Amino acid sequence: MKHSIRPVFGLAVISALVLMVSACSGGTSNPPATTDTSATEPAAANLVMSIWGSDTDTTAYQQRADAYTAMHPGIKVTVTNIPTANYLQQVNTMITGGSAPDIILVDGTSGPSLASRGALVDMTPLLQAANLDPTTVVDAGRLTGYQMNGDQFALPDRGGNIVFYYNKTMFDAAGVAYPTNGWTWDDMVSAAQKMTIRDGTKTTQWGVAIDDWPNATASVLNSWGCQWFNSDFTQATINSDACVTGLTNYGDLQLTLKVSPTLKDYADYGQNVNRDALFSQGQTAMIWAGVWDAADFAQQGLSFGIVPPPTGVPGQATMQAFGTGLAISSASKNQDAAWDVVQYMFSPAGQQPIVDNHQDVPSANSLLSAWAASLPAGVTYDEVTAATSNGMVFSSPGLPQMNQITQQLQTDLDDYFNGLSSPSTVLNKANTEINAILAAG
DSSP: OOOSOOOOOOHHHHHHHHHHHHHHTOSOOSOOOOOOTTOOOOOOEEEEEEEOSOHHHHHHHHHHHHHHHHHOTTEEEEEEEOOGGGHHHHHHHHHHTTOOOSEEEEOTTHHHHHHTTTOBOOOHHHHHHTTOOGGGTSOHHHHGGGEETTEEOOEEOBOOBEEEEEEHHHHHHHTOOOOOTTOBHHHHHHHHHHHOEEETTEEEEBSOBOOOOHHHHHHHHHHTTOOSBOTTSSSBOTTSHHHHHHHHHHHHHHHTSOOSOOHHHHHHHOTTOOHHHHHHTTOBSEEEEEGGGHHHHHHTTOOEEEEOOOBSSTTOOOEEBOOOEEEEBTTOSOHHHHHHHHHHHHSHHHHHHHHHTTOSOBSOGGGHHHHHTTSOTTOOOHHHHHHHHTTOEEOOOOOTTHHHHHHHHHHHHHHHHTTSSOHHHHHHHHHHHHHHHHHHO
16 A cells, blocks of 8 residues: 655654664765654653553553663653553543652553543544554554544554454365465355364364454454444444345354354353364364464464455455554643654564564554564465555544444344354344443533
8 A cells, every 4th residue: 555645753663763774884984864854742640551461561561661761761651551451441440549650551442431531532633743644554454443523533553454364274174275365254154164064963074163252353353344323423333234245145054054162162162262262272164363373373282274264245445453553641631752762662673572572463564564474484474465565454433432332242142153043133122222332422
């Protein structure tokens, strides 16, 4: 995708590029290239950045913060890791108590919740003032997940999307060609039928495994052209013909074609068994999952590949975006410094520690090849990268009620996946309930 606007990054990013050029030039005696003299060094400040996650996450974020400080010694950033279970509650408490973090790590749930209360800075005018077009760094579909009412309340940080895993050993045994970018729903169904193996009434190998994971359901529905809301997000439209068609095709894998286990089948396997577990155990040929599963599957000795999920309607995006974003607290007393840090962390140079620490998928498209090189031997991300560059990624809308809406939909869909209700009945019920959630504000 080509863009007519070339970004002019903030001082932090320009300085990072100067350091990179200097490092690559060896022992040259020439002075380094001059940075933009119009850029103003932010005032000295001690910033706090809130995150959640593992020790690796803390290490990677602090490395990124320290790299910024090395270029701007007057600005120090302390990374504070808050337990995931009460992250949003704790951040809200800090804001209310007058000790708000300057930089706040958010996701598709916490971000809209904070932004709806005016707790986050709108970055739109900041991006315009910096002449920064973020779509030259990340794909546009990832940006929309951090927007509300046209305001950009965060910039994407760690990325990744829902992807489609396939077991190469099973494909080879069945003589089925490996999936590729643009694989159709019919292609997937045909492959699943060929790789479902039964011994009498017992299924010993499933062609594909689905369950009630809402992210997979959302990706499938989107691939069939289903839109959950009208254009201004004031009314639910999840009972449309496209949504019913998508859900019908998805559920048919379990209920009609019987190429996937049902929710009852999962229960019969034992506690905590889902599609990921079956794939890891070599009992299913294909699943929808996240990129974070790759390392675990490799440890199991599986020979597998990663591609975009199949398309229901050609051209429809099939990969729901995951990840985190970097936001600035509207209560921060050091917003200029926080914005400069965020610009640096958003840049490819600022995201490099994500790759170096094997933390997650960087949101910067230019780093995807470096991240992909760290995948297990024989596994490539090429097909997903190609689909990403062709606009096949979409984000959930930035609604403050999105978490509640998703939970409600999952509850409703369980009736369908358990064979207790039809797609149209379930989606009509969900549509009414979602409209009630929207009306309540």
